[in-house]
Structures are given as structure tokens and as C-alpha cells.
Amino acid sequence: MGDWPSVIRSTPQHLSWFWQISKQCLDLLFPPVCVGCQQAGHHLCAACAQKVEPVGQAICDRCGTVQHTPIAECLDCQLRLDSPLVFTRTATRYVGAMRQGIHHLKYENCPELAPLLARYLVTMFAQTPWPAIYNRLDGVVPVPLHAARRAERGYNQTELLATAFCQQVQLPLRAEWLKRTRATQSQVHLNAHQRQANVEGAFQAQPQIKNKTILLIDDVYTTGATLRGCAAAAMAAGATAVYGLTLATPIAINMRNR
Numbered sequence: 177m178g179d180w181p182s183v184i185r186s187t188p189q190h191l192s193w194f195w196q197i198s199k200q201c202l203d204l205l206f207p208p209v210c211v212g213c214q215q216a217g218h219h220l221c222a223a224c225a226q227k228v229e230p231v232g233q234a235i236c237d238r239c240g241t242v243q244h245t246p247i248a249e250c251l252d253c254q255l256r257l258d259s260p261l262v263f264t265r266t267a268t269r270y271v272g273a274m275r276q277g278i279h280h281l282k283y284e285n286c287p288e289l290a291p292l293l294a295r296y297l298v299t300m301f302a303q304t305p306w307p308a309i310y311n312r313l314d315g316v317v318p319v320p321l322h323a324a325r326r327a328e329r330g331y332n333q334t335e336l337l338a339t340a341f342c343q344q345v346q347l348p349l350r351a352e353w354l355k356r357t358r359a360t361q362s363q364v365h366l367n368a369h370q371r372q373a374n375v376e377g378a379f380q381a382q383p384q385i386k387n388k389t390i391l392l393i394d395d396v397y398t399t400g401a402t403l404r405g406c407a408a409a410a411m412a413a414g415a416t417a418v419y420g421l422t423l424a425t426p427i428a429i430n431m432r433n434r
Contacts (some may be wrong), residue, residue: 211271211280211289220292224273228296231266231425239400240265240420242427252399260407264420266397267300274424278395281333290336297337297393297423298344311418315350318344319395319406320379322356337423337424338393353385354406379409386414397422 207216208423233245236250240263245249246247268274277293280286300306320339326332335351342349358378392406400420407418 210273211276211286219286219289220273220277225292227270227272228274229271230296230300231269235265238263240397240422241425242269250390258367259404260411260418261392261400261403261420262417263305263399264397264403264422265300265306266422266425267296268424270396270424270426278333278424281336281370282329282395285330287333287336290333291340293423294337294340294344297341297421300340300347301421310345310347312417313347313391313419314387315348315353316393317350317354317410318393319384319402320351320354320356332430334395335394337395340392347391350384350390353382353388353390354409355380355382365412379406380411381413381415383413385410388415388420389417390415392418392420394420395420395424397425 182313196303208219209216210218210221210224211229213221215221231240231242234245235241235247235250236243237246237259238253238259239250241252270278274296276294277289281289281293316338318332318334321329321332321334332351335349338351339349341347356378357380390410392403392410394403397403397420403420403422407420408416
């Protein structure tokens with residue numbers, strides 16, 4: 177596996193000077209610990225950042241899930257002809273430091289991890305076919321949390337990822353274009369059919385999305401049910417096209433699509 181580019185190793189850009197100074201003071205009092213190796217000094221050290229596994233080229237060209245060899249459409253995509261997504265790509269494998277990083281971002285009150293993890297989205301976005309699509313995109317829309325879940329967590333981790341991503345690729349963040357109108361249970365222990373039913377009708381797009389081409393951002397892609405639910409709401413409101421970009425995928429689950 178080759179090295180990740182320098183954007184993965186470098187300090188996150190576009191952070192305000194006040195935020196940087198505040199962070200440095202807090203780090204002196206409470207040194208951060210790497211989510212990958214537990215060594216003090218960084219939330220994600222350079223060594224662990226380099227060990228994060230990219231998804232690679234052996235994927236389904238439509239949904240982006242990992243396959244034994246590159247294919248145009250996996251079995252799931254062949255059976256799902258009405259998907260509202262043009263295509264989806266995922267940056268990394270949901271293992272090791274990446275899995276720990278996402279867990280800490282979502283459940284351990286570590287929003288400072290978002291700019292570090294968003295760099296993998298940026299790296300994926302620099303690869304084909306994204307450069308050809310860049311100028312078509314009208315906005316980046318993070319998968320929304322229900323208001324109750326957001327109040328409980330204190331933030332939407334996907335919106336934090338999307339915010340850092342937009343700052344680095346110079347695209348407008350449009351979090352207000354999509355709302356989660358129904359509280360849904362966690363998808364973690366649900367199968368594919370249950371996941372799809374769980375998010376059915378849970379999202380509503382705003383009128384501003386009409387005639388817009390959007391990029392959806394999410395943290396983990398398992399079966400794609402959440403992204404499809406968001407994309408369906410966007411298309412129903414008149415969006416022109418919807419693409420998906422996610423941070424990580426649990427390979428063992430997606431390999432069933434071969």
C-alpha cells in the first residue's frame with residue numbers, strides 16, 4: 177500500500193487563528209491521545225494516519241462497494257434499478273484507526289477529529305471521476321441528524337466532516353437543503369431490508385434544492401440505505417442529480433455483493 181499524500185500528513189488548513197490558539201492551550205493541559213495507537217501528542221498520529229486503508233480500485237462502479245475485481249454493477253445494483261444516486265464512492269476501509277476515529281467522533285465527543293478524517297474525503301475527491309464532475313456541483317449536503325439526536329450528541333458529525341471537506345475543496349456547504357423529519361433507530365444492528373425500511377420517508381428536501389446537482393456526504397457506507405433515502409428526497413424535490421461520497425465502509429459486509 178502506497179503512502180497517503182501530504183494532505184493526510186499535514187496539519188488541517190482553514191482553521192481560524194483563535195481555534196488554533198485555544199486548541200494549543202487545551203492540548204498543553206490535556207494532551208490528546210491518538211485513537212489508533214493511544215500515544216499522547218495527537219488525536220491521529222502521522223503513523224496511524226498512514227496506516228488507514230484506502231478502498232482501492234476493485235469496486236462496483238456504481239455504488240463503490242468493494243469487490244474481488246472492478247465491475248460495472250454489483251448484484252445489489254443490478255437488482256436496484258431505481259436508485260436515486262448517480263454513483264457513490266467511499267474513501268477508506270472501516271478498520272483500525274479509521275474505525276476508532278469515527279467511533280470517537282460520533283460517540284466520544286471528539287469533534288476535533290472531523291478535519292483530520294475529512295482529509296481522506298478530500299483525497300478521494302481528487303481522483304477520477306470527481307474532477308470531471310466538480311463544476312456541475314451546486315452544493316455539498318451532509319446527511320442530517322434528527323433534532324433530538326443532534327441535541328443529545330451536541331453536533332452532527334457528518335456536518336463537521338462536510339464542513340472541513342468544503343473548506344478544502346472550495347465547494348459551498350448546503351446543510352439546510354435537507355432535513356431529517358423522523359427520528360429513526362440506529363442502523364447498526366439492522367439488516368439491509370430493515371435499514372431501508374428504517375429510513376423510508378425520514379428525509380425531506382427544501383425547495384432550494386430544485387434544479388441543483390448535489391454531493392451527499394456521510395461517514396459510514398454499509399448498505400447505502402441512508403444515502404438512498406436522502407437522494408430520493410432530493411430527487412422528489414426536483415434535484416437534477418445526486419452523488420454520494422462517504423468516509424469508510426465495513427468491507428466484510430460489502431463483500432457479499434460480489
